[in-house]
Amino acid sequence: MNKKYQIASIPGDGIGKEVIPECEKVLHALSAQNKNIEFNFEHFDWGGDYYRKHGVMMPEDGLDPLRSKDAILFGSAGDPKIPDHITLWGLRLKICQGFDQYANVRPTRILPGIQTPLRNCQPDQLDWVIVRENSEGEYSGLGGRAHQGHPIEVASDMSILTRVGVERVQRYAFRLAQSRPRKHITVITKSNAQRHAMVMWDEIAVQVAKEFPDVTWDKELVDAATARMVNHPESLDTIVATNLHADVLSDLAAALAGSLGIAPTGNIDPERRYPSMFEPIHGSAFDIMGKGLANPIGTFWSAVMMLDFLGEKDLGAKLMQAIEKVTANPKLHTRDLGGTAMMKDVTDAVIAEISK
Ligand code: IPM
Ligand code: MG
Numbered sequence: 001m002n003k004k005y006q007i008a009s010i011p012g013d014g015i016g017k018e019v020i021p022e023c024e025k026v027l028h029a030l031s032a033q034n035k036n037i038e039f040n041f042e043h044f045d046w047g048g049d050y051y052r053k054h055g056v057m058m059p060e061d062g063l064d065p066l067r068s069k070d071a072i073l074f075g076s077a078g079d080p081k082i083p084d085h086i087t088l089w090g091l092r093l094k095i096c097q098g099f100d101q102y103a104n105v106r107p108t109r110i111l112p113g114i115q116t117p118l119r120n121c122q123p124d125q126l127d128w129v130i131v132r133e134n135s136e137g138e139y140s141g142l143g144g145r146a147h148q149g150h151p152i153e154v155a156s157d158m159s160i161l162t163r164v165g166v167e168r169v170q171r172y173a174f175r176l177a178q179s180r181p182r183k184h185i186t187v188i189t190k191s192n193a194q195r196h197a198m199v200m201w202d203e204i205a206v207q208v209a210k211e212f213p214d215v216t217w218d219k220e221l222v223d224a225a226t227a228r229m230v231n232h233p234e235s236l237d238t239i240v241a242t243n244l245h246a247d248v249l250s251d252l253a254a255a256l257a258g259s260l261g262i263a264p265t266g267n268i269d270p271e272r273r274y275p276s277m278f279e280p281i282h283g284s285a286f287d288i289m290g291k292g293l294a295n296p297i298g299t300f301w302s303a304v305m306m307l308d309f310l311g312e313k314d315l316g317a318k319l320m321q322a323i324e325k326v327t328a329n330p331k332l333h334t335r336d337l338g339g340t341a342m343m344k345d346v347t348d349a350v351i352a353e354i355s356k
Contacts, residue, residue: 004038005310008065008072008275012047012091014284015294016075022296022347023073023303029351030315037315042069046091048079057090063098071306072277075299078284089141092279096134097141099274101267102165103172104132105305106250106281111297112328114258114337118233121256125234128253129180131173132246134267136165137197139243161197161242166204172270173240174212180237185217188225188241188249201242226252254281261295261336262327264302266309276309278302288335292342295334297323300350322353 007027011020027039042065046058057077066072077091078084095101108130110116110123118126142158170187177185187205191198202219209217220228222245228235229252241249254263263281280298288294300323307316326332326349333339334346 002036002038004040005070006068007039007041007306008044008069009041010044010046010072010091011075012077012284013049013079013087014076014286014289015282016047016077016284018289018292018294018343019280019296019299020073020075022343023299025347026300026319026350026354027303029354030319033318033354034315037312041073047077048082048087051079051082051086051090057087058094063095066095066099066275069275070310072275073299073303073306074277074279076279076282076284078286080286093139093141095277096267099269099277100135101269101274101276102133102135103169103266103268103270104134104246105176105266105268106130106132106246106253107264107301107305108250108253108257110257111262112324113330113333114262114327116256116258118230118256121233126257128233128236129176129238130246130250130253131169131176131238131240132250133161133165133169133240133242135243136160136162137243159194159197159242159244161201163200163204166201167208168270170205170208170240171211172268173238174208174215174217177215177217177238178212182237183215185215185238185240186225186236187217187219188222188239188245189219190222190245192221198242222249225249229253229256250281259295259336260298261334262297262301264298264305266302266305268309276306278306278309292344293335294343295336296343296346296350297327297334318354319350322350325353326350 011017031037051057077087108128110126138159140160143156145155147153189198191202254260260282265279265281267277269276304316304320332341332349334341
């Protein structure tokens with residue numbers, strides 16, 4: 001049976017504009033090997049340049065053409081000349097929240113050939129998936145400013161958790177933990193200091209855990225979790241945390257696994273009411289943009305997550321194998337990994353592996 005996947009391609013800003021076209025090449029190479037699967041990309045030029053022309057990061061009704069897609073491939077949003085909150089809320093969060101992609105999934109492993117800064121960690125001792133609550137918490141967008149510029153100026157960002165929001169993301173994370181060999185999950189909290197919402201978060205974890213008797217679980221304060229990630233990486237497997245907590249932990253996770261250039265993400269709507277969105281974690285990296293130095297592996301790994309989500313597990317596995325073959329070769333390491341390879345070298349090598 002022939003399958004044609006409709007993918008929205010949004011390179012965004014900075015190195016997003018470089019790595020997304022590379023990823024499209026790789027997906028086309030996969031489909032060349034599997035003639036019954038095709039990818040059709042529709043391109044959207046949203047981001048900083050679009051903002052300079054139109055005063056918005058994406059059109060007001062921009063979600064409409066995305067709605068019917070099977071998935072969204074996203075590069076990055078961020079521009080040194082535009083305030084970060086505009087680039088973020090005007091594009092990436094608009095899509096995440098508009099499509100209620102409430103589970104942000106961030107796998108971390110030390111890929112073959114990659115050095116971890118952890119002295120005593122064997123590569124197989126670090127294998128985590130962080131599930132980040134992606135629709136509320138510290139990123140609810142609620143709050144405001146008054147009396148701007150006056151001594152009495154006031155500003156607030158309100159962090160909110162809803163029972164529905166917490167239950168659904170924790171349930172998603174427990175189910176994910178259940179599907180992994182270790183069947184273990186760590187619930188990150190800060191209920192010693194944040195005494196309302198995080199206490200509810202803890203209580204809901206106790207309830208959700210009862211639905212998963214075959215999953216073991218523990219609870220860790222977010223600050224203690226950073227130390228545990230460094231000192232006992234093998235004690236962790238699946239991790240679930242609120243939006244900001246997981247934002248911080250996932251950068252640490254990516255650095256411990258060798259580089260932010262490798263780390264992938266899926267912004268998932270588990271109910272599949274809307275398309276889910278896949279993107280590298282690294283951001284727009286303006287310092288190296290346009291030079292061909294970016295590491296495309298984070299985007300390729302995100303494409304693996306996309307293929308898995310679309311049900312194309314074999315294709316996903318094939319791409320992941322190709323990625324691991326390439327990272328195993330230090331001559332194919334980009335600058336972020338201490339190597340001298342160019343982005344194009346990495347893409348060519350991944351395509352050569354796929355085409356073998
Ligand atoms: C991430 C990023 C974003 C976030 C930034 C760009 C606002 O750090 O995806 O982790 O904090 O959500
Ligand atoms: Mg982050």
